[in-house]
C-alpha cells in the first residue's frame with residue numbers, strides 16, 4: 296500500500312516536471328505550477344525519508360533495541376560486553392549475528408555456559424554463530440547470560456560516555472546503528 300502510494304507520487308513529480316518543461320514559454324502558467332511542483336517534491340522527499348522503515352515492514356523484520364549498555368571495564372582488560380533487549384515486532388524470526396564498534400577489533404554473539412552444581416558451579420562462555428530473536432519475541436542480552444562480546448579494546452570509555460555501536464541482524468543484512476551508554480551496572 297505504501298509502496299504504490301510512493302510510486303504514484305513519483306509519477307506526479309515526474310509529470311509536473313515535464314509539464315513545466317513544455318510550458319516554459321508560457322511564463323504565467325509556469326509561475327502557477329511552481330508551488331505545486333515544490334509541494335509534490337516535498338511530499339516525495341518526505342516519503343523517501345520514511346522508505347527504510349517501509350521496506351523493513353515489508354520484509355516483516357522489525358527489531359527494536361531497548362536499554363543497551365556497554366560494561367565499563369578497567370584499562371587492564373582487553374575485552375568487555377554489550378547488553379540490551381532486542382524486540383522482534385515482525386512475524387518472522389531474526390538472528391543477531393554480530394556487530395561492530397570503533398573502540399574494539401571485533402564484536403561476537405556469545406552464550407554463557409554453566410558447569411557443575413551448587414557452590415562448585417562454574418560459569419563460562421562460548422561464541423555462537425548467532426542468537427535467535429523469535430517472531431514477535433524478545434532476545435535478552437544480560438550479565439551471566441547471552442551477550443555481545445566486545446574484543447580487542449582499543450579504548451576504555453568511562454562510565455557515562457557513549458560509544459558508537461552497530462548491530463547486525465539477519466536475514467536481510469540489517470544494520471542498526473546506536474550510541475550506547477557505558478555503565479558499570481545495567482541501564483534501565
Ligand SMILES: [Cu+2]
Nearest residue numbers: 405420442444
Ligand atoms: Cu563472552
